Amino acid sequence: MRTPPLQVRALRGLLSALIATLASFAAVAALVTAAPPARADxxxxxxxxxxxxxxxxxxxxxxxxxxxxxxxxxxxxxxxxxxxxxxxxxxxxxxxxxxxxxxxxxxxxxxxxxxxxxxxxxxxxxxxxxxxxxxxxxxxxxxxxxxxxxxxxxxxxxxxxMIWFNRVGPIQPIGSPVGTATVGGRTWEVWSGGNGSNDVLSFVAPSAISSWSFxxxxxxxxxxxxxxxxxxxxxxxxxxxxxxxxxxxxxxxxxxxxxxxxGTDPGPDPDPDPDPGEPGGTACEVSYGTNVWQNGFTADVTVTNTGTAPVDGWRLAFTLPSGQRITNAWNASVTPSSGTVTATGVAHNARIAPGGSLSFGFQGAHGGTFAEPDGFRLNDAACTTA
Structure with missing residues (x-):
């Protein structure tokens, strides 16, 4: 077979290079055309x-x-x-x-x-x-x-x-301040209250936090x-x-x-109120005495530890009947002021010894027919009532 002249071979090389270059440009153009447009705000x-x-x-x-x-x-x-x-x-x-x-x-x-x-x-x-x-x-x-x-x-x-990362102006959270707490390695001012539809617990930063991972x-x-x-x-x-x-x-x-x-849902607890002696078990009795007048009342609550182990950091939870609101309390902190409330011990009565008891009280307002709460729970365990 006869070999093409040198000039013809050079021309063929140039044409091949040109075709390859054009193919590359076409591929890039196809990619650009296929790419999705940037999302508009x-x-x-x-x-x-x-x-x-x-x-x-x-x-x-x-x-x-x-x-x-x-x-x-x-x-x-x-x-x-x-x-x-x-x-x-x-x-x-x-x-x-x-x-x-x-x-x-x-x-x-x-x-x-x-x-x-x-x-x-x-x-x-x-x-x-x-x-x-x-x-x-x-x-x-x-x-x-x-x-x-x-x-x-x-x-x-x-x-x-609510976690308040910043506040500007004369505004404040719902309810009232109930102390401070350290959560996520930061110290917060804590407010507790309700807005008529739900309970609100607010953690307020002492100074502005512009970004955080937690x-x-x-x-x-x-x-x-x-x-x-x-x-x-x-x-x-x-x-x-x-x-x-x-x-x-x-x-x-x-x-x-x-x-x-x-993780995996553990399903319903077959024994939600553990017996005394079981892990998490607490034996307790609650006496709830009241003095009621038109639109107001006081309540004196006595909590007795009927078990054999001390109860430290006690929390007594119960639900106030509709229309009742706590205005002040003594010998315990009681929050929020209505609905499902929790009484917690203060420094001098944070422990209930085995067989021992403690008392606290509060004053409140009510409307309509007065009723007493039931379903008292001490540290998440049900109590009997006296």
Missing amino acids: TTICEPFGTTTIQGRYVVQNNRWGSSATQCVTATDSGFRVTQADGSVPTNGAPKSYPSVFNGCHYTTCSPGTSLPARLNTVSSAPSSISYGFVGDAVYNASYDIWLDPTPRTDGVNRTEI DVMDFVRATVARGLAEDDWYLTSVQAGFEPWQNGAGLAVNSFSSTVQT
């Missing part, structure tokens, strides 16, 4: 409008306390408040709670969430948050944790835990220890956002993450 101005970010969290405008316009813009990692007109009095409820959440809230559940989850099946719930603050508004930066005795996905839960279950366990939830209740949602009273444009959740790690 979504702005929500409807009072209860929502959108999904990262395919796993829900951003909600949640403007419920004002008719003034509020808009939030959801980003790939969080949201920012882009318009926050109007104001409400600082001695009342805020005008909204723009936030991002994992879980279920008023029938809206985030995609793929593992919530609601029973508390005694949750090993940890790691979360992280980064806030963007402004100085020309009255607001708090609040992380909300919702708990309920049932795995509900709608309506109001029984207990709300375990949600640290705050849940602290709440259970105070008698405002039980281990067989459910974690329904975790939320990060703001409660503005005045203005609020520019506030931002720069980033948010939430994971709930669960």
Whole structure:
């Protein structure tokens, strides 16, 4: 076979190189064309409008306390408040709670969430948050944790835990201060109360925290220890956002993450009230005496340890009948002021010796027909009544 001239061979080489280069450009162009476009930010101005970010969290405008316009813009990692007109009095409820959440809230559940989850099946719930603050508004930066005795996905839960990362202006949590606590390695001022629909336990930072990674279950366990939830209740949602009273444009959740790690559900406890001598067992008797007058009453409560072991760090839980509210107490701390309350010992009576007893009391207000509570539980074990 005859070999082509040198000039022809060179030309063929150049053509081959050109074809390869054009093919490369075509491949790159195909990749660029096939790549999905960047997600555009979504702005929500409807009072209860929502959108999904990262395919796993829900951003909600949640403007419920004002008719003034509020808009939030959801980003790939969080949201920012882009318009926050109007104001409400600082001695009342805020005008909204723009936030991002994992879980279920008023029938809206985030995609793929593992919530609601029973508390005694949750090993940890790691979360992280980064806030963007402004100085020309009255607001708090609040992380909300919702708990309920049932795995509900709608309506109001029984207990709300609020973590105040920052507060600006003359505002305060629901209820009254009940001391301090160390949770997650930080010291918090603790407030306890109720808003008429649910119990609220608030942990207030002494100074602003702009970002933090922590375990949600640290705050849940602290709440259970105070008698405002039980281990067989459910974690329904975790939320990060703001409660503005005045203005609020520019506030931002720069980033948010939430994971709930669960194990195997242990199922119903076949013996929820262990007998004396069993692990966790407590034997007790409660005497509840009252002095009642129109719209008011006092209660004298005596707790007797009928077991053979001392009871340290005692907590007596019971539910006040509807319409009753505690105004002050002595020889114990009793919180919240209504609904399911928990009395805890103070420094001089934190232990009940075997066969021993202690007394505490409180004054309260009531409306309608007066009734006495029942179902007393000492450190989570049922007591008999005298």
